[in-house]
Amino acid sequence: xxxxxxxxxxxxxxxxxxxxxxxxxxxxxxxxxxxxxxVALIDxxxxxxxxxxxxxxxxxxxxxxxxxxxxGQARESIHERRALARIAPRLLRxxxxxxGTYRSFVRNRLALRAAFRLDRYLGRRRNEGLEPxxxxxPAKLTSRAATLKxxxxxxxxxxxGGANWYDYQIVHTNRLAIAFAEGAAARGARLVxxxxxxxxxxDGTRIVGMRVRDALTAVEADVRARxxxxxxxxxxxxxxxxxxxxxxxxxxKAMNLVTxxxxxxxxxxxxxxxxxxxxxxxxxAKADKPAGTGRMLTLVPWHGRALxxxxxxxxxxxxxxxxxxxxEVAAFIEEANSAFPALKLTRSDVTLVHRGxxxxxxPRATAGRPARAELLVSPQFFDHAGDGAPGAVxxxxxxxxxxxxxxxxxxxxxxxxxxxxxxxxxxxTAMLPxxxxxxxxxxxxxxxxxxxxxxxxxxxxxxxxxxxxRCAAIVRLMAERSDWRMPLVPGRPIIGAEVIHAIRAExxxxxxxxxxxxxxxxxxxxxxxxxxxxxAGIAAEELGWDRDRRDREIxxxxxxxxxxxx
Ligand SMILES: Cc1cc2nc3c(=O)[nH]c(=O)nc-3n(C[C@H](O)[C@H](O)[C@H](O)COP(=O)(O)OP(=O)(O)OC[C@H]3O[C@@H](n4cnc5c(N)ncnc54)[C@H](O)[C@@H]3O)c2cc1C
Numbered sequence: 001x002x003x004x005x006x007x008x009x010x011x012x013x014x015x016x017x018x019x020x021x022x023x024x025x026x027x028x029x030x031x032x033x034x035x036x037x038x039v040a041l042i043d044x045x046x047x048x049x050x051x052x053x054x055x056x057x058x059x060x061x062x063x064x065x066x067x068x069x070x071x072g073q074a075r076e077s078i079h080e081r082r083a084l085a086r087i088a089p090r091l092l093r094x095x096x097x098x099x100g101t102y103r104s105f106v107r108n109r110l111a112l113r114a115a116f117r118l119d120r121y122l123g124r125r126r127n128e129g130l131e132p133x134x135x136x137x138p139a140k141l142t143s144r145a146a147t148l149k150x151x152x153x154x155x156x157x158x159x160x161g162g163a164n165w166y167d168y169q170i171v172h173t174n175r176l177a178i179a180f181a182e183g184a185a186a187r188g189a190r191l192v193x194x195x196x197x198x199x200x201x202x203d204g205t206r207i208v209g210m211r212v213r214d215a216l217t218a219v220e221a222d223v224r225a226r227x228x229x230x231x232x233x234x235x236x237x238x239x240x241x242x243x244x245x246x247x248x249x250x251x252x253k254a255m256n257l258v259t260x261x262x263x264x265x266x267x268x269x270x271x272x273x274x275x276x277x278x279x280x281x282x283x284x285a286k287a288d289k290p291a292g293t294g295r296m297l298t299l300v301p302w303h304g305r306a307l308x309x310x311x312x313x314x315x316x317x318x319x320x321x322x323x324x325x326x327x328e329v330a331a332f333i334e335e336a337n338s339a340f341p342a343l344k345l346t347r348s349d350v351t352l353v354h355r356g357x358x359x360x361x362x363p364r365a366t367a368g369r370p371a372r373a374e375l376l377v378s379p380q381f382f383d384h385a386g387d388g389a390p391g392a393v394x395x396x397x398x399x400x401x402x403x404x405x406x407x408x409x410x411x412x413x414x415x416x417x418x419x420x421x422x423x424x425x426x427x428x429t430a431m432l433p434x435x436x437x438x439x440x441x442x443x444x445x446x447x448x449x450x451x452x453x454x455x456x457x458x459x460x461x462x463x464x465x466x467x468x469x470r471c472a473a474i475v476r477l478m479a480e481r482s483d484w485r486m487p488l489v490p491g492r493p494i495i496g497a498e499v500i501h502a503i504r505a506e507x508x509x510x511x512x513x514x515x516x517x518x519x520x521x522x523x524x525x526x527x528x529x530x531x532x533x534x535x536a537g538i539a540a541e542e543l544g545w546d547r548d549r550r551d552r553e554i555x556x557x558x559x560x561x562x563x564x565x566x
Contacts, residue, residue, distance in 0.1 A: 027407025048177030153342025351525030
């Protein structure tokens with residue numbers, strides 16, 4: 001990507017201005033650019049730093065949709081799971097899941113066998129066009145004995161056996177978001193992070209762009225576009241408000257727990273026991289009163305550690321409600337232990353609390369009971385011409401897995417409104433930059449030889465694992481300065497060149513961008529003061545930060561984790 005330049009937004013009228021650089025905005029920008037539209041994308045913070053940072057890293061094939069008879073959604077999930085594996089094979093891996101079957105109405109073998117048959121039919125082309133290592137075996141039922149072996153601690157009462165299926169894990173989620181950004185930029189889109197839409201630019205009632213504030217300099221500029229697309233995630237209602245549209249998408253809070261507990265290779269799914277303390281009870285210290293959501297939780301191994309999700313609030317929340325609330329975390333830990341008793345999770349095992357504000361379904365009033373938030377299952381699109389604000393549309397996505405398709409649909413709608421071609425693009429099949437599989441170790445060694453460097457095997461493995469073919473750029477930086485090729489801390493293969501690469505080639509503007517989202521050093525929890533200090537030193541020199549700014553950047557990184565670990 002080009003270095004960040006706020007000025008690129010000001011000199012033209014774009015076809016499309018995308019507000020929000022989470023995964024839905026990035027996917028919309030990618031597909032719109034693939035149609036030949038001129039595209040700008042802005043994000044108030046860093047790319048994919050909000051909800052898109054906080055998800056559970058599973059590209060779902062839609063088994064739950066099948067169990068709820070939402071066939072269209074299941075088909076789209078299966079298709080998009082494959083699309084991600086096609087366009088970013090390096091960043092995904094197959095992950096097996098297991099759930100118990102019971103003598104029960106909903107979780108019995110017959111019901112799952114029927115769902116698996118349907119899954120086999122809808123997913124019959126699930127492996128087409130994929131690298132062999134990404135092929136997913138069909139789902140199957142397992143015996144009681146096999147289930148007990150694979151799922152230690154599973155609830156045994158009325159257990160009849162188990163069911164085993166495969167999805168993908170998005171192992172390097174932040175790298176995937178950057179690959180979408182690079183893909184959009186490579187097709188001509190202009191992307192700027194730390195650029196917030198603060199008001200609408202109007203011509204009468206028509207929206208003709210947004211007034212955008214550069215968060216790094218406080219400079220403001222009008223960014224003009226024939227169509228503005230609101231992909232602001234939790235900020236969706238605020239941005240509709242800027243358009244002058246009165247609509248309210250209900251929002252809920254959702255969380256995962258990143259833990260230090262080791263996890264086996266198998267992802268596990270189990271319902272939390274009805275009777276586990278609900279949040280409201282935890283807050284009012286009436287935890288003995290039975291309630292319990294009985295929600296289905298999953299425990300997935302991520303870099304060898306247990307990542308548990310997904311909890312969501314029963315009540316509706318405000319956009320910025322992403323603080324770590326101890327009562328919520330305690331209630332979640334209790335639910336997790338009821339679903340996975342062998343885990344025996346404690347607060348001190350939690351290294352990071354993922355939290356995001358997500359769209360919920362509209363509250364349905366039931367006699368005498370307060371409305372409960374349920375997560376929205378279908379994406380929504382609004383053309384605000386119908387709300388008296390032509391020139392603006394809103395996209396509300398619900399899953400990282402299907403974001404590419406949602407973005408493609410949003411871009412097609414934009415093209416229709418603009419009178420451009422609505423033909424399908426190649427974004428479901430064209431490899432994203434840096435996301436392909438190849439012999440990157442050989443590439444590292446060749447590049448190192450060309451620049452006269454010898455790179456230690458652990459560093460080769462580390463940079464190829466995180467950066468794929470971008471390893472060549474990292475090696476060239478290593479050749480520039482000795483302190484960029486030294487490990488940041490003794491005994492770890494992390495090097496200064498990664499910090500420089502994040503700044504020069506991936507628009508990292510803050511220490512948090514570098515530590516948490518580009519290098520992934522802090523993706524699972526605080527990486528340690530020594531690493532943060534070392535990254536800060538290199539970034540300070542590259543970006544010209546004085547001592548005070550450097551300290552503030554370090555404090556911002558530390559505050560990101562505040563409350564996450566015990
Ligand atoms: C705990 C949890 C677990 C999940 N697990 C999974 C999972 O395993 N699999 C899956 O498929 N999905 C999962 N999801 C859902 C998935 O994470 C979301 O659907 C997706 O990340 C939402 O992306 P988004 O682009 O809509 O929103 P965001 O990622 O929130 O992006 C919106 C962006 O808009 C920007 N913005 C807001 N206002 C403005 C403004 N005025 N100007 C400029 N920019 C603005 C924000 O800064 C933000 O970056 C999970 C979600 C959560 C919270």
